[in-house]
Amino acid sequence: MADDLLPVDDARARILSGLTPTAAETIGLSEGAGRVLARGVTARLTQPPADVSAMDGYAVRAADAVEGATLAVIGSAPAGRPFAGSVGAGAAVRIFTGGFVPAGADAILLQEDATAAGDRVRVNESVKSGRHIRRRGLDFAEGAEVLAAGRRLTARDIGLAAASNNPWLAVHRRPRIGILATGDEIALPGDPIPPGGIVSSNAHALAALVRASGGDAVVLPIAPDDTHAIAEVAATAHAFDMLVTTGGASVGEHDLIQAALGGEGFALGFWKIAMRPGKPLIWGRLGRTPVLGLPGNPVSALVCAVVFLIPAIARLSGLPGAPPPTRRVVTAVALAQNDRRADYLRATVSLDAEGQLLVTPAAVQDSSMLATLARADALVLRAPHAPALPAGAEVEAILLAELGV
Amino acid sequence: MADDLLPVDDARARILSGLTPTAAETIGLSEGAGRVLARGVTARLTQPPADVSAMDGYAVRAADAVEGATLAVIGSAPAGRPFAGSVGAGAAVRIFTGGFVPAGADAILLQEDATAAGDRVRVNESVKSGRHIRRRGLDFAEGAEVLAAGRRLTARDIGLAAASNNPWLAVHRRPRIGILATGDEIALPGDPIPPGGIVSSNAHALAALVRASGGDAVVLPIAPDDTHAIAEVAATAHAFDMLVTTGGASVGEHDLIQAALGGEGFALGFWKIAMRPGKPLIWGRLGRTPVLGLPGNPVSALVCAVVFLIPAIARLSGLPGAPPPTRRVVTAVALAQNDRRADYLRATVSLDAEGQLLVTPAAVQDSSMLATLARADALVLRAPHAPALPAGAEVEAILLAELGV
Numbered sequence: 001m002a003d004d005l006l007p008v009d010d011a012r013a014r015i016l017s018g019l020t021p022t023a024a025e026t027i028g029l030s031e032g033a034g035r036v037l038a039r040g041v042t043a044r045l046t047q048p049p050a051d052v053s054a055m056d057g058y059a060v061r062a063a064d065a066v067e068g069a070t071l072a073v074i075g076s077a078p079a080g081r082p083f084a085g086s087v088g089a090g091a092a093v094r095i096f097t098g099g100f101v102p103a104g105a106d107a108i109l110l111q112e113d114a115t116a117a118g119d120r121v122r123v124n125e126s127v128k129s130g131r132h133i134r135r136r137g138l139d140f141a142e143g144a145e146v147l148a149a150g151r152r153l154t155a156r157d158i159g160l161a162a163a164s165n166n167p168w169l170a171v172h173r174r175p176r177i178g179i180l181a182t183g184d185e186i187a188l189p190g191d192p193i194p195p196g197g198i199v200s201s202n203a204h205a206l207a208a209l210v211r212a213s214g215g216d217a218v219v220l221p222i223a224p225d226d227t228h229a230i231a232e233v234a235a236t237a238h239a240f241d242m243l244v245t246t247g248g249a250s251v252g253e254h255d256l257i258q259a260a261l262g263g264e265g266f267a268l269g270f271w272k273i274a275m276r277p278g279k280p281l282i283w284g285r286l287g288r289t290p291v292l293g294l295p296g297n298p299v300s301a302l303v304c305a306v307v308f309l310i311p312a313i314a315r316l317s318g319l320p321g322a323p324p325p326t327r328r329v330v331t332a333v334a335l336a337q338n339d340r341r342a343d344y345l346r347a348t349v350s351l352d353a354e355g356q357l358l359v360t361p362a363a364v365q366d367s368s369m370l371a372t373l374a375r376a377d378a379l380v381l382r383a384p385h386a387p388a389l390p391a392g393a394e395v396e397a398i399l400l401a402e403l404g405v
Numbered sequence: 406m407a408d409d410l411l412p413v414d415d416a417r418a419r420i421l422s423g424l425t426p427t428a429a430e431t432i433g434l435s436e437g438a439g440r441v442l443a444r445g446v447t448a449r450l451t452q453p454p455a456d457v458s459a460m461d462g463y464a465v466r467a468a469d470a471v472e473g474a475t476l477a478v479i480g481s482a483p484a485g486r487p488f489a490g491s492v493g494a495g496a497a498v499r500i501f502t503g504g505f506v507p508a509g510a511d512a513i514l515l516q517e518d519a520t521a522a523g524d525r526v527r528v529n530e531s532v533k534s535g536r537h538i539r540r541r542g543l544d545f546a547e548g549a550e551v552l553a554a555g556r557r558l559t560a561r562d563i564g565l566a567a568a569s570n571n572p573w574l575a576v577h578r579r580p581r582i583g584i585l586a587t588g589d590e591i592a593l594p595g596d597p598i599p600p601g602g603i604v605s606s607n608a609h610a611l612a613a614l615v616r617a618s619g620g621d622a623v624v625l626p627i628a629p630d631d632t633h634a635i636a637e638v639a640a641t642a643h644a645f646d647m648l649v650t651t652g653g654a655s656v657g658e659h660d661l662i663q664a665a666l667g668g669e670g671f672a673l674g675f676w677k678i679a680m681r682p683g684k685p686l687i688w689g690r691l692g693r694t695p696v697l698g699l700p701g702n703p704v705s706a707l708v709c710a711v712v713f714l715i716p717a718i719a720r721l722s723g724l725p726g727a728p729p730p731t732r733r734v735v736t737a738v739a740l741a742q743n744d745r746r747a748d749y750l751r752a753t754v755s756l757d758a759e760g761q762l763l764v765t766p767a768a769v770q771d772s773s774m775l776a777t778l779a780r781a782d783a784l785v786l787r788a789p790h791a792p793a794l795p796a797g798a799e800v801e802a803i804l805l806a807e808l809g810v
Contacts (some may be wrong), residue, residue, distance in 0.1 A: 007647075025598070029594060029609055030609055030624070033613035033617060034617075045604070046596075048602075048603075049601075049603070052773075054771070054773065077699075079469075079588070079601075080591075080599065080601050080602050080603075081590070081601055082600065082601040098603070098701075098702075099589075107600060134773055136794050138771065138774065139773060139775055139777075140775075146776055146779070147779070152444075152810055154613075154779070154805070155611070155613035155617060155707070155810040156775070156781075157779050158606075158613045158709060159606040159607065159611050159703055159707060159775055159779070160611065160775050160778075160779040161594075162594045162604060162606035162607070162755075163603070163604055163775050165595065165598075165604045166592050166594055166595075167594040167595035168595075183483050183484070183485065183605045185484050185487075185503075186487075188572070189566075189570050189571055189572040190570065190572035191571075193450070194485065195487065196454075196484075196485050196486055196487040197485050198453075198503070199568055200567065201564040201565070201567035201568035202564065204434055204563050204564065204567045205560050205561060205567065206560070207563075208437070208438035208560035211561040212438060212560060213715045219435070260652075296503075297502070297503075300565050300569060302561060302564060333691050356733075357734045366459070366539065366543065366734055368453065368457075368459065368539050368543065369543065369544050369545050370452075370544055370545075370565050370568050371551055371565055372544075373561050373565075374551070374552070374559070374561040374562050375565075376561075376567040389686050400559070401559075401807070402806070405559055405560040405561065405810065
């Protein structure tokens with residue numbers, strides 16, 4: 001029943017189209033790294049504020065500073081302490097990198113091209129007008145937008161916002177993501193494990209992924225497979241920008257989640273996605289809160305989170321929410337023809353002799369193997385019905401380190 | 406005076422050889438992402454704990470489950486609720502993904518290959534012994550090390566540590582990095598700017614870089630260019646795993662830092678590094694605390710931080726502290742022959758028609774241009790004396806997003 005399966009790109013597009021960025025908040029510059037600007041940052045000063053020296057040396061008049069000439073040193077202009085006077089004929093002012101070029105001077109004589117002797121300096125190499133001077137506004141001018149709305153701020157951007165005199169920033173609030181693991185059989189790490197049960201790992205891994213992607217993660221207590229318990233959590237969904245559930249998405253379980261959540265708002269959709277691992281997905285809305293229901297299988301949950309949740313958090317954060325970036329890499333082993341589901345092969349990455357990225361998919365791709373996923377550096381993309389490929393062929397891969405997960 | 410200049414790799418090796426990882430601390434699993442393990446994580450249980458079904462269907466004896474046969478459904482085994490009995494001849498147990506395979510059964514009949522009718526099920530496709538069963542311990546076995554000491558934990562690793570029943574982790578303490586900006590001429594963003602002064606940007610950018618690299622950043626109040634003020638800060642250096650200064654490293658200023666810090670411990674070295682931007686660097690130790698003195702120029706400071714500080718934080722965090730990773734990319738423009746200093750060209754990155762990474766260095770590479778650095782996606786490496794290259798040639802580049810800065 002191929003027509004039952006929703007292509008990955010269609011599913012992601014539907015999810016993203018239902019999301020709107022969070023509102024703005026004001027934060028201190030020192031909290032800004034990694035945040036997404038809700039408003040552009042405008043320079044509140046001009047940098048450099050005047051013509052400044054790019055080097056240590058002497059501010060001179062180029063016409064006078066010819067090889068063999070001797071100039072009178074009439075003062076100094078270190079960074080931050082402008083020389084108040086003017087450089088007349090035959091004069092020079094000692095200057096340091098960042099120092100304002102004094103009135104009258106039009107060039108910098110490098111200190112390595114000069115010989116100082118008391119209050120005089122000998123020119124050992126002629127200078128050209130304008131040399132080693134950084135013009136006023138070379139970096140940015142007051143009033144110019146130095147960082148645009150919608151940009152996720154790097155450490156360098158923080159430096160630029162600081163240098164342009166902006167102690168405050170308007171950014172999108174971090175999306176607050178509630179994470180709900182469901183299941184009678186799961187226990188928190190270290191807690192007593194019920195007979196036949198397993199330790200809950202999804203909520204903790206997803207919380208780390210949410211934080212690495214710029215969201216605030218709220219891990220909710222585990223809900224048993226019980227309509228009432230799940231409905232109780234659902235009633236608090238309004239506190240979140242998105243509710244992520246894990247478990248309760250397979251064929252035998254989704255009726256429960258559906259029934260439990262259905263009472264709180266619009267009906268939820270149950271999608272079978274044309275992907276492996278991670279076929280079943282719930283998508284819908286409780287009141288105003290979007291709900292993404294991931295599979296209970298840990299590998300499926302994390303791969304689905306890479307494919308759907310990280311872009312969703314990006315969109316909520318004020319970014320476009322693009323598909324995970326892929327790189328063209330070389331497969332170290334032959335790959336079989338793929339069936340109708342997009343495959344995300346867990347693979348390690350190494351560098352070949354020519355410095356190319358080489359991927360080696362794990363020999364066993366069973367979706368229960370969390371250790372294999374943890375050891376993986378990449379997810380190799382195999383499109384639906386992709387043909388068999390020999391070792392050495394190029395493939396597309398998601399490099400997990402690039403996503404910070 | 407080429408012999409004055411210390412090669413970048415030598416400088417980094419000297420810095421790294423003087424650093425030891427921080428001691429261990431115990432943290433909750435939920436705080437673990439991004440931290441570096443001080444001790445390996447050992448599985449405290451076997452996963453799966455028993456042979457389990459990989460699919461929804463029926464646990465059967467393969468010998469009985471031949472096409473056309475009808476079996477008696479004698480119970481069910483959902484995940485978390487093992488079936489207590491045994492599957493005898495002609496019997497089947499309804500089973501779901503993750504459910505324990507009951508005694509007697511040796512294969513799973515997929516539900517799509519079966520027709521259920523009351524308490525009987527018809528086999529529509531013969532099954533093979535062992536099919537769709539995940540063996541006990543397929544993922545990991547109790548006692549096995551699932552994550553090794555020295556590993557920086559990803560979201561996936563958090564999942565694996567949880568699944569293997571580890572609520573606590575022993576990790577290296579985050580290195581605590583004191584950041585000291587010096588200079589009479591600098592003011593905090595929004596504060597009154599002294600005549601001829603500029604706004605301090607380095608400390609804030611460096612703090613963001615330190616945090617993105619796994620360190621705790623402590624931004625110290627700006628110290629004026631005054632031996633006493635700097636010495637006062639130096640006396641508190643013992644509180645830090647490393648003290649990073651910015652400013653005071655150029656030729657005209659280093660005597661001040663040298664004099665101010667020299668009284669507190671071993672003498673500091675002043676290095677001229679064969680790199681651009683970022684020639685001057687201070688490296689030494691105040692008591693037991695390593696001190697890295699970066700240039701005051703914001704672009705130089707940040708490039709030096711990428712080249713030296715990020716590896717240093719990695720080493721302090723318990724990682725090897727490798728040079729920043731580079732990738733082979735293609736230059737969009739011709740590059741001139743390089744002089745004796747390693748050059749780090751600020752460049753934007755795009756994808757060419759074949760999906761290759763294409764770098765375009767900024768036309769003006771002046772080291773005062775913070776806006777150019779903020780807009781850059783990459784630093785293109787030009788080795789000392791690298792030959793001129795035509796457009797389309799391969800070069801090595803540091804992709805800044807990969808470093809999270």
